[in-house]
Amino acid sequence: MKNSINPISPELLEVMSDKIEKKSQIDLDAFWKYGVKRGLRNPDGTGVMAGLTNICSVDGYYIEDGERIPKHGVLKYRGININNIVEACEKENRFGFEEVVYLLLFGSLPTANQLALFKEVLGTCRQLPDTYIEDVLMKNASMDIMNKLSRCVLTSYSFDENPDDVSIENVLRQSVQIIAQLPVMMCYAYQVKRMKFYGKSMYVHPEKKEISTAESILRSIRPDRKYTDEEAKLLDICLILHAEHGGGNNSTFATRVLTSSGTDTYSSVAASIGALKGGKHGGANIKVSRMVEEIKNNIEDITDEKQVFDYLEKIVRKQAGDGTGLIYGMGHAVYLLSDPRAVILKRKAKEFAYKNGYEKDFQLLANIEKLTPEVFRKVKGRNKVMCANVDLYSGLIYKMLKIPEDLYTPIFASARIAGWSAHRLEELVTGGKIIRPAYKSIALPKKYVPMDERIENYYSKTEYIPSEQRVYKEDETNEA
Numbered sequence: 001m002k003n004s005i006n007p008i009s010p011e012l013l014e015v016m017s018d019k020i021e022k023k024s025q026i027d028l029d030a031f032w033k034y035g036v037k038r039g040l041r042n043p044d045g046t047g048v049m050a051g052l053t054n055i056c057s058v059d060g061y062y063i064e065d066g067e068r069i070p071k072h073g074v075l076k077y078r079g080i081n082i083n084n085i086v087e088a089c090e091k092e093n094r095f096g097f098e099e100v101v102y103l104l105l106f107g108s109l110p111t112a113n114q115l116a117l118f119k120e121v122l123g124t125c126r127q128l129p130d131t132y133i134e135d136v137l138m139k140n141a142s143m144d145i146m147n148k149l150s151r152c153v154l155t156s157y158s159f160d161e162n163p164d165d166v167s168i169e170n171v172l173r174q175s176v177q178i179i180a181q182l183p184v185m186m187c188y189a190y191q192v193k194r195m196k197f198y199g200k201s202m203y204v205h206p207e208k209k210e211i212s213t214a215e216s217i218l219r220s221i222r223p224d225r226k227y228t229d230e231e232a233k234l235l236d237i238c239l240i241l242h243a244e245h246g247g248g249n250n251s252t253f254a255t256r257v258l259t260s261s262g263t264d265t266y267s268s269v270a271a272s273i274g275a276l277k278g279g280k281h282g283g284a285n286i287k288v289s290r291m292v293e294e295i296k297n298n299i300e301d302i303t304d305e306k307q308v309f310d311y312l313e314k315i316v317r318k319q320a321g322d323g324t325g326l327i328y329g330m331g332h333a334v335y336l337l338s339d340p341r342a343v344i345l346k347r348k349a350k351e352f353a354y355k356n357g358y359e360k361d362f363q364l365l366a367n368i369e370k371l372t373p374e375v376f377r378k379v380k381g382r383n384k385v386m387c388a389n390v391d392l393y394s395g396l397i398y399k400m401l402k403i404p405e406d407l408y409t410p411i412f413a414s415a416r417i418a419g420w421s422a423h424r425l426e427e428l429v430t431g432g433k434i435i436r437p438a439y440k441s442i443a444l445p446k447k448y449v450p451m452d453e454r455i456e457n458y459y460s461k462t463e464y465i466p467s468e469q470r471v472y473k474e475d476e477t478n479e480a
Contacts, residue, residue: 026442034440044068045333047248050435051256054078055104055422058246060335070336070385077244078103086237086344095212095232097239097415098122101179104244104422105172123209125180126216128188129159133204137188141196145410146277148189150270153178157266164264166428174265175421183213183414187220190406214239217411221403231401234348235411238397241341241390242412244419251275251282255420259427260435272420273413282412288329289395289405291321292364302364305371312368312375329365329392330372341390349393352400361396368392 008016031038040048046061046068060073075082077100089096098119102110110118136155142148156178157163162170184207195202203223207216214236218227247256254275258268276282298320299307315321332339346366353362369388376382398408 030442034442036440040437041333047333050253051247052430053247053423053426054107055426056244056246056419058248058334060332060337060339068336072338073332073335073340073387075245075340078107080109082241082340083344086240089233089237089240093233095214095236097213097236097243097418100240100243101418104418105175105425119212120209121176122180122213123207123211125177126184126207126209128181128184132159133188137185138192141192142189143193143197144277145186145189145193145406146273146283146413148193149182149185149410149413150273150277152185152189153182153266153270153273156181157264160266163266166262166264168425168428171265171425171428175424178265178269179417179421182417183217183411184220186407186410186414187217189410190221190404193406212236213414217414218401221407230352234352234397235401235403237344237348238394238411239415241344242394242415244416244422247423249281250278251416252419252423255423256427256431257435259424260431260433262434265424268424269417269420272416276413276416277409282409282416284328284389285391285394285398285408285412286405287322288391289399289408291315291328292361292368292395294321295364295368303360303367305367308364308367309371309375312371313379316375316379327368327372327375329368329395330388331386332389335387335389336385338387339389342388342392345390345393345397346388349396349400352397356400358396358400361399365392365396 028038030036037043037048040050042048055078057074057076057079059071059075061068061070063069077085080103085096085100089099099110099115101122102115102118136152137148140151142151160174163174165171188204191202191204194200201223205220205225208219211219212232215227215232218232218235219225245252247253251272255268255272258271279287295308295311296302299311301307311320312327315327316325318325321327346369349365350362353359369392373384373386376384376386395405395408398405398411403411
């Protein structure tokens with residue numbers, strides 16, 4: 001595709017990039033020296049306590065004598081264990097995502113009548129404005145569905161007659177509408193991408209307001225609109241498990257930060273989508289999928305533990321994979337012994353895989369989960385406790401549901417919008433102050449140099465000197 005930005009020669013770009021890298025470097029020891037918690041993380045990897053919430057709790061360890069002790073992970077929505085929610089849906093053979101959305105927004109489980117009314121509202125809100133598909137979705141197609149979703153949400157501001165009102169009533173109205181419409185936008189954006197970039201047919205099915213979100217997604221992305229009840233309920237569980245994960249994860253914290261500034265709902269949601277897209281956050285599920293395909297293409301037997309171990313070792317040694325040394329789908333900042341979402345998805349993936357001919361694919365993921373800690377012990381010499389996270393098995397489930405890789409992270413967003421909305425409302429009610437952490441400047445004071453005295457590639461020392469240790473000449477700053 002032709003570059004739409006004014007071209008910069010590769011040579012000039014290399015020179016400018018090199019300059020930025022040199023001028024942007026900060027010695028990592030400086031973070032320790034000045035007590036700065038890089039990435040808002042404590043030395044043990046836990047997050048800095050930045051707020052309070054009633055919406056969700058994420059628990060994977062306890063502190064004993066100042067030491068972090070691993071335990072099996074527990075995830076609760078409004079105080080209710082996620083395992084109990086999933087078990088109830090399975091036992092009663094019903095969809096649960098809409099119930100979870102209600103729970104997250106309003107703080108309690110709905111009655112049958114309340115849930116029926118809420119489902120009706122969500123179904124009605126799925127309808128996009130007139131001309132939206134043609135004017136917003138079909139114009140300027142995007143290679144990345146997450147970017148397109150962000151643009152769609154921002155453009156929705158123009159269709160709202162009261163976009164900037166941040167009263168609870170108005171934000172709730174906007175939130176429910178975006179929760180209903182984001183999966184629809186996602187499916188249409190994928191159809192446009194199929195046509196524009198893959199040269200395939202685009203099919204647009206009219207919305208059915210009486211079906212669940214999971215059913216609506218499968219119906220929209222399949223040309224024949226057909227799906228089984230088992231398929232839809234498997235996707236529904238994925239949506240439940242991705243709906244919320246506390247206030248400290250990157251995209252939800254972005255929601256909190258933007259909300260605290262007093263900005264509109266559309267700007268807040270668009271920023272959260274951008275955060276979730278990142279490979280260190282929601283985009284990790286695609287990285288898992290690509291890593292798994294690489295392993296399958298480079299070993300003879302994907303069920304052989306030794307072959308899998310040897311290739312994982314190459315990945316950790318940066319001799320394979322994407323060069324980062326990371327095994328995607330493994331490890332979590334909070335969950336140490338187990339991620340409850342991954343435990344549920346592993347069980348569901350195994351059930352579905354053995355029914356539908358994906359046994360070897362499942363066994364490969366199970367071996368990755370089993371062998372990764374051993375690989376890190378061998379290569380890094382560390383006995384770090386490590387478990388599978390939600391991304392390890394979700395990709396296989398989407399593959400078995402014939403969901404294209406283009407939609408892996410957008411489906412995450414279509415579920416997490418429920419949590420973002422709940423946190424935005426809570427921040428509006430209880431936040432009160434704009435979120436503004438401090439950054440310590442370690443730049444040295446310098447003299448302004450007149451144009452005719454400047455030289456190229458001038459280098460000055462950048463080691464920080466505390467102000468009380470600086471020595472100044474009269475009317476001069478310290479060039480150090």
